[in-house]
Amino acid sequence: MYAKTGFINDANRIFEEIPEKNIVVYNTMITGLLRCRFIVEAEQLFDNMPEKDSISWTTIITGLTQNGLFKEAVDKFKEMGIEGFCMDQFTFGSVLTACGGFLALDEGKQIHAYIIRTDYQDNIFVGSALLDMYCKCRNVKYAEAVFRKMRHKNVISWTAMLVGYGQNGYSEEAVRIFCDMQRNEIHPDDFTLGSVISSCANLASLEEGAQFHGQALASGLICFVTVSNALITLYGKCGSLEHAHQLFHEMKIRDEVSWTALVSGYAQFGKANETISLFETMLAHGIVPDGVTFVGVLSACSRAGLVEKGYHYFECMVKEHRITPIPDHYTCMIDLLSRAGRLEEAKNFINQMPFSPDAIGWATLLSSCRLNGNLEIGKWAAESLHKLEPQNPASYILLSSIYAAKGKWDDVAKLRKGMREMGVKKEPGHSWIKYKNKVHIFSADDRSSPFSDQIYAKLESLYLKMIEEGYVPDMSFVLHDVEKSEKIKMLNHHSEKLAIAFGLLFIPDGLQIRVVKNLRVCGDCHNATKYISRITQREILVRDAVRFHLFKDGVCSCGDFW
DNA sequence: ATAGGGTTAG
Structure with a gap:
């Protein structure tokens, strides 16, 4: 009990007083030491045990893994094998986590082979650990194969696969497997929902994300601070700061991640002063910022050109908050x-x-x-x-x-x-826009859309109006040495312009046109979009790889500094 | 006495 609750001195005293210690007493003491991060002491005790069993070995492997000593954990696992100890689901689960921890794909594969030989591949714990290991080692194909072969799956196996997709950049797959999971009548828990929302955030998929918000409310999972935090991030990444702010205020319990998520949301939008004042409020509330919070604050400063403030907060981070950059x-x-x-x-x-x-x-x-x-x-x-x-x-x-x-x-x-x-x-540069639950994706000079004719005609007529209003195409953004007229055509067919034209054609008047681009927005497109917003009197929100641009009546929220 | 999944960022 003392060992478990962290009263390691009391545990040690009692341990010393036990005259005849059996193996269970040793194992318990080792567990306690490892939980309290007394790794050297735990290893000493392990080495000096009169007799070890499989659980002693598994305990030390688990403890090393949980303390981030992945390589050491795998080494102990090998030693355990040489000594001829029997391994079980606990051993395999831990050592696979260790492999994932330091991207040891080759070792993970060897252990996988051993698991098949020992007939543990159908174990639900081992299966989940295996697919998680493959995902962490960035081998999604292998993870999928393991996942497909698993005869028994629970919410943890499904979540592991979902997270694996998300962390490897396959956000659409993450959302898809979430729906699959529900069709298989596995109910998502706080982990699952938080994670799928985070994938939505990466897609900047506001509509879908808002549906998950609904699901969070209906299921009660909104009470988990992690789920709410994921939603704040989602709204931040979709440029809906009002929603992010509203949810933040509705939360009964907030942690430093909630504050950081909101700080980062404001930072991404380029609202530097709001970011800074929110950060100061956070400090005034006694919330301790971490390194991520400072990434938000510093990036807000850089986006707004607040060089002196940036220096100040960098100093503040190192000297006052003792955070190593x-x-x-x-x-x-x-x-x-x-x-x-x-x-x-x-x-x-x-x-x-x-x-x-x-x-x-x-x-x-x-x-x-x-x-x-x-x-x-x-x-x-x-x-x-x-x-x-x-x-x-x-x-x-x-x-x-x-x-x-x-x-x-x-x-x-x-x-x-x-x-x-x-x-x-x-x-390749891509821009996409969502319309009626479908994502329409464009690349430069793309004619694959069934609406291409309308889109190009729209761009042509806009171009003429833009010229009238004083728009000058900026040829320096064309990386090819071609004729001027060709350059203008190339510029006018950039992926973001195609997506915006699509939005103008199909998104009903009065609604914001929301475009996402995988790279940074091009300088000429930025200028052109300002004109387009004035000519058409539409609000256009472009999220590029690093920030938001909200175009309204000829002006961009970034103030042309980006 | 031992095990498997997440949230914040450029």
Whole structure:
């Protein structure tokens, strides 16, 4: 009892007083030590036991896993096998979790083979752990195979698969399997619902998400703070700050994640002052911010160009809150400085960092160089990114767009050739819009939609009106050396423009047109959309890869700073 | 005495 409840000193005293200790007493003590994170002591006791059984071994493997010592757990598992101890569902469950913890796919596969030999593959615990391991190792195909073969499934196995889809970027599949699960009359619990809402958030699927909100209310699962937190995130990611705010106020219990979710929602929308004042309110309520909260605050500062405030909160995070910055925080700072055009300062900042930026950090710097037309630092960023991730198209694409904007077509061609030789492919830009429960997805110059004729005609007529109003196409966003008229056509057929035209045609007047894009919105499209919002008197909300743009009567909520 | 699934971010 003492061991379990964390009174480890009392437990230790009683343990010492027991004259003849049997194996159960040892095992219990080891469990207690591990729960209290006394790992060295637990291992010592384990090593000095007069006699061990399978449970002793499983206990130590589980404890190591739960303390994040995945490699050590797997090593102990191997030792256990060599010593000839019998393994059961508990052992397999723990060691598979450990494999997932440090992405040890090969070891996971070997253990899978062993599980089949020992006839444990039909065990529901082992099956769930297996498919979770494959998902964590980013092998969704194997996970699906395990899932299909499982004869018995419960809410945990279904949730593990759903989460696996979501975490590997297959958000649509996550939503699909959620529906499947309900058809199989498995009732979702708080984990399942929270997770499917989070997938909806990644799809920016407001309608679907709102239905899950309804389901949360009807089932009572809304009471779980995690479910409500997922909903706040959803509303934030869909740009519905009013809904996020309303739900936040309705919640009876809030934790630091609830506050952080709302802070991040405001930050994504670019409402820097609101983000900061919400953060200050959070502090005033005695809520302790964590590293994620600061990502929200810092990114709000960078989106609004509040360089001094950004410095201030970075200092505040390190000195007052004693949070060690991780690469994400450094990326925010790189973004803060470089986007504001202070590229030399960004360079100095990077050189003073305790470690080199990660790929996202370099890509951030590179994209600011593109914005500011800085070739010198841009080259440095592109080369560094290329060294880290040779297959990442961003190093080629962004650098070549700097060259293209300067008319240096020879260099553009060189990069293109390099890309081909390396087998690097540009991530295709897609924009999508939801209409009548169906997602309509567009890529540049796409004619696959049954409504293409109408869409292109709409764009053509809009283009003429835009020109009348003073719109000038910005050719620097065309990465090809072609005739001017061809460039204009290419610009006018960008995926976001196609999706917006679709919205203008089909979304009823008075409703917001909501478009999502997988990459950052293009500068010319941004400008054009401002004109379109004024000409048509429609509200257009575009969520790109990093933030929201709300276009209304010729103005964008980002204030053209992005 | 031992086990399997989530929520916040660039």
